[in-house]
Amino acid sequence: MQPNWRSVDAQTFLDNRGALKVLDGPVLPFLPQRVFWVTGVSKNETRGFHAHRTGHQLMFCIQGGVSVRLFDGLIDQKVAISPNSPGIHVMPGVWGEQTYLEDDSILLVLSSIAFSEDDYIRSKEEFELFIQQAK
Amino acid sequence: MQPNWRSVDAQTFLDNRGALKVLDGPVLPFLPQRVFWVTGVSKNETRGFHAHRTGHQLMFCIQGGVSVRLFDGLIDQKVAISPNSPGIHVMPGVWGEQTYLEDDSILLVLSSIAFSEDDYIRSKEEFELFIQQAK
Numbered sequence: 001m002q003p004n005w006r007s008v009d010a011q012t013f014l015d016n017r018g019a020l021k022v023l024d025g026p027v028l029p030f031l032p033q034r035v036f037w038v039t040g041v042s043k044n045e046t047r048g049f050h051a052h053r054t055g056h057q058l059m060f061c062i063q064g065g066v067s068v069r070l071f072d073g074l075i076d077q078k079v080a081i082s083p084n085s086p087g088i089h090v091m092p093g094v095w096g097e098q099t100y101l102e103d104d105s106i107l108l109v110l111s112s113i114a115f116s117e118d119d120y121i122r123s124k125e126e127f128e129l130f131i132q133q134a135k
Numbered sequence: 136m137q138p139n140w141r142s143v144d145a146q147t148f149l150d151n152r153g154a155l156k157v158l159d160g161p162v163l164p165f166l167p168q169r170v171f172w173v174t175g176v177s178k179n180e181t182r183g184f185h186a187h188r189t190g191h192q193l194m195f196c197i198q199g200g201v202s203v204r205l206f207d208g209l210i211d212q213k214v215a216i217s218p219n220s221p222g223i224h225v226m227p228g229v230w231g232e233q234t235y236l237e238d239d240s241i242l243l244v245l246s247s248i249a250f251s252e253d254d255y256i257r258s259k260e261e262f263e264l265f266i267q268q269a270k
Contacts, residue, residue, distance in 0.1 A: 018176035018235075024169040025249045031166040034159040035245060037197055039218065041153035062172055062197065062241060083174065100153075106197060108243070110170060114160045 003075045004094050007086035008058060021083075023058070023110075029089050030056050032110035037062070041100040048097040051121040053130065056112035059098075060087035064105025069097040073131035093134060095127050138210045139229045142221035143193060156218075158193070158245075164224050165191050167245035172197070176235040183232040186256040187225075188265065191247040194233075195222035199240025204232040208266035228269060230262050 008027060013020040041047065048069075059068060061081040068079045072094045079088060080101070090096060098107060113119060121127050143162060148155040176182065183204075194203060196216040203214045207229045214223060215236070225231060233242060248254060256262045 017180055017182055019174050020171055021174070022169065022171040022250070024171075028168070028170070031168065032170070032245075033163070033166065034157065035163070035167065035170070036155055036157040036159075037243065039154050039156070039197065045152055047152055060172075062174065106241070108172065110167075115157075 003070065003077060004072045004091040005070050005077075005079075006089050007079075008089045009086045010060065019083075021060070021062075023060075028110075029058065030110075030112035032058075032112065033114045034111035036109050036111070038098075038107045038109075041105060043100060043103045046097050046099040049095075049122070051095045051127050051130070052092050052113075053119050053121060054092050054113065055119050056092065057090045057096075058087055058110040059090065060108045061085070062106040062108050064100065064102035066105055066107050067099040067101055069095075069099070071095040073128075073134075093130065095121075095124075138205065138212060139207045139226040140205050140212075140214075141224050142214075143224050144221045145195065154218075156195070156197075158195075163245075164193065165245075165247035167193075167247065168249045169246035171244050171246070173233075173242045173244075176238075176240060178235060178238045181232050181234040184230075184257070186230045186262050186265070187227050187248075188254050188256060189227050189248065190254050191227065192225045192231075193222055193245040194225065195243045196220070197241040197243050199238070200236035201240050201242050202234040202236055204230075204234070206230040208263075208269075228265065230256075230259075
């Protein structure tokens with residue numbers, strides 16, 4: 001059984017001028033309609049607590065470390081991401097929680113859709129219903 | 136006379152769980168076909184030194200500070216960006232150099248086109264020729 005997420009490698013170009021990480025061409029599973037980044041989160045703080053009905057997301061940890069919980073109704077997994085790890089392509093219908101593992105962690109997220117409150121599932125009850133209907 | 140760049144404000148959502156910065160909908164001047172971020176650059180190091188023939192770029196400083204030099208053949212400007220400032224939409228035909236002002240500075244760039252070496256102008260001589268032809 002395949003979970004509704006997969007890892008995505010950014011290209012990395014390292015030299016004495018620093019590190020360049022690139023998502024380009026076929027590595028991008030969609031053209032982002034929304035881009036956001038999260039900074040200044042205290043260590044052990046958890047954000048997220050929602051799923052998307054139709055939106056895909058691509059998450060990369062740019063600094064520090066983030067533990068990403070992913071739950072699609074059957075598989076419940078935690079994946080630790082960091083600047084040295086791949087990112088995660090999260091497909092629709094996955095409940096997500098992100099725990100920031102260090103004070104200076106930064107998460108970058110690309111979304112396949114512009115913001116729409118209707119796309120969010122923000123309660124566990126609503127998520128259970130969504131999972132049942134999707135079966 | 137208008138330069139070939141303009142500032143772009145990300146939406147900012149600040150609360151006790153951290154800072155969320157968002158580019159969404161009409162704020163995005165194009166759908167990004169390439170996304171990259173630069174980390175680990177030493178203070179006072181300068182990167183860039185090229186222009187694009189057709190590609191647009193959107194640059195945001197996610198951490199630290201970056202001084203961005205922009206030169207379109209007429210206007211030569213330096214703009215300091217930081218997490219508290221707007222980002223910059225750089226249009227085609229602008230020579231760019233980015234000087235990292237702090238050791239831990241991070242630059243995020245969204246590009247309107249996938250990577251193509253043909254789109255890069257990497258020498259001042261070639262840039263002068265491009266500017267002359269564009270007149």
